Amino acid sequence: MPSATLRPETQYATLAQQGEVAQLGMWVFLATETLFFGALIFTYYLYRLSYPEAIAEAAKDAVLWCGSVNIGLLLTSSLTMVLAINAAAQGRRSAATGWLLMTIGLGLCFLGVKGYEYVADYSDHVVPAVNFALKPGESPVSELFWVYYFVATGLHAIHVTTGLGLLIYILWRLRRGRISAAYYAPIEVVGLYWSFVDTVWIFLYPTIYLAGRT
Amino acid sequence: MNIEAKEASSFPFVCAWLLLLILVGLSVLSAFQGLALWAAVIEFGIAAFQALIVFLLFMRLKGPPSLKWVFAGTGFFWLIFLYGLSMTDYATRTGWPTK
Numbered sequence: 239m240p241s242a243t244l245r246p247e248t249q250y251a252t253l254a255q256q257g258e259v260a261q262l263g264m265w266v267f268l269a270t271e272t273l274f275f276g277a278l279i280f281t282y283y284l285y286r287l288s289y290p291e292a293i294a295e296a297a298k299d300a301v302l303w304c305g306s307v308n309i310g311l312l313l314t315s316s317l318t319m320v321l322a323i324n325a326a327a328q329g330r331r332s333a334a335t336g337w338l339l340m341t342i343g344l345g346l347c348f349l350g351v352k353g354y355e356y357v358a359d360y361s362d363h364v365v366p367a368v369n370f371a372l373k374p375g376e377s378p379v380s381e382l383f384w385v386y387y388f389v390a391t392g393l394h395a396i397h398v399t400t401g402l403g404l405l406i407y408i409l410w411r412l413r414r415g416r417i418s419a420a421y422y423a424p425i426e427v428v429g430l431y432w433s434f435v436d437t438v439w440i441f442l443y444p445t446i447y448l449a450g451r452t
Numbered sequence: 453m454n455i456e457a458k459e460a461s462s463f464p465f466v467c468a469w470l471l472l473l474i475l476v477g478l479s480v481l482s483a484f485q486g487l488a489l490w491a492a493v494i495e496f497g498i499a500a501f502q503a504l505i506v507f508l509l510f511m512r513l514k515g516p517p518s519l520k521w522v523f524a525g526t527g528f529f530w531l532i533f534l535y536g537l538s539m540t541d542y543a544t545r546t547g548w549p550t551k
Contacts, residue, residue, distance in 0.1 A: 258517050265523035272527030273534065280535055283492075284542065287549045290489055309476055316510045317469040324465075327457035426457070433510045437503045443476075444495035448483035452491070 257423030264427045275438050282445045289379045294450030296380030304355040305447035312436040315344035319429045329419035345402045397435045404428045468509045
């Protein structure tokens with residue numbers, strides 16, 4: 239559909255109003271996500287306060303370089319995402335397509351590194367209920383850390399995968415001319431979600447990869 | 453929709469991205485300084501600052517419509533209750549934290 243024929247849905251007076259409501263709707267969803275991941279991260283800090291030595295000892299086995307590369311990938315993808323939004327808002331469709339493709343590529347790289355890390359974790363016998371084996375000097379509490387690790391990173395990976403699906407949908411809309419300088423709320427809303435997922439990793443990173451490194 | 457996006461230049465976003473990467477470096481550095489639990493406090497503080505940058509710039513929380521501050525703030529408002537009431541319980545337990 240050419241952008242010139244874009245009309246607001248019947249319940250909205252203008253496209254701008256429709257865009258604002260879409261943004262606010264995403265913020266409501268993100269508020270629920272804040273509580274969801276906030277409770278999860280709070281659980282970690284309770285573990286850490288309750289068993290500081292045991293959690294620090296267990297966390298030493300987390301693959302630091304994987305987590306560090308992944309935080310770099312996600313922070314960079316937030317930059318490319320916002321550049322895609324700016325390009326779409328300015329009507330530069332091919333630039334927006336390019337930045338979106340880069341964001342998708344970075345998201346796929348994140349999942350690739352995460353997959354590699356899971357394989358390394360399996361080889362290291364740290365997967366609870368599957369092949370967990372205590373190492374010499376470790377407390378049984380260390381299994382608690384790995385439960386947190388797989389729940390937190392697994393839920394985050396599901397969010398990244400959902401984000402990638404949304405980005406591919408936005409790319410399709412952009413190519414069809416259904417996002418333009420006159421109405422770019424869909425890409426803006428997906429950008430909010432993507433940057434939020436990035437923010438979650440910002441908080442997960444120190445809890446998993448930096449504990450017990452001294 | 454956000455008027456700012458129509459006029460935005462890439463420069464502030466690239467600067468913010470560089471700052472975020474530098475903060476990751478600082479966070480890693482603090483983890484190797486032998487600060488025990490204080491390292492966790494510093495790392496959480498750095499993460500909170502990074503999140504603020506992402507929220508204000510990349511998620512354009514500082515732009516219109518200002519009503520989104522209310523929506524965005526709601527999650528954190530309830531999080532304060534969740535953390536506060538839970539810690540009230542744990543902090544008043546006898547023998548907690550255990551070693």
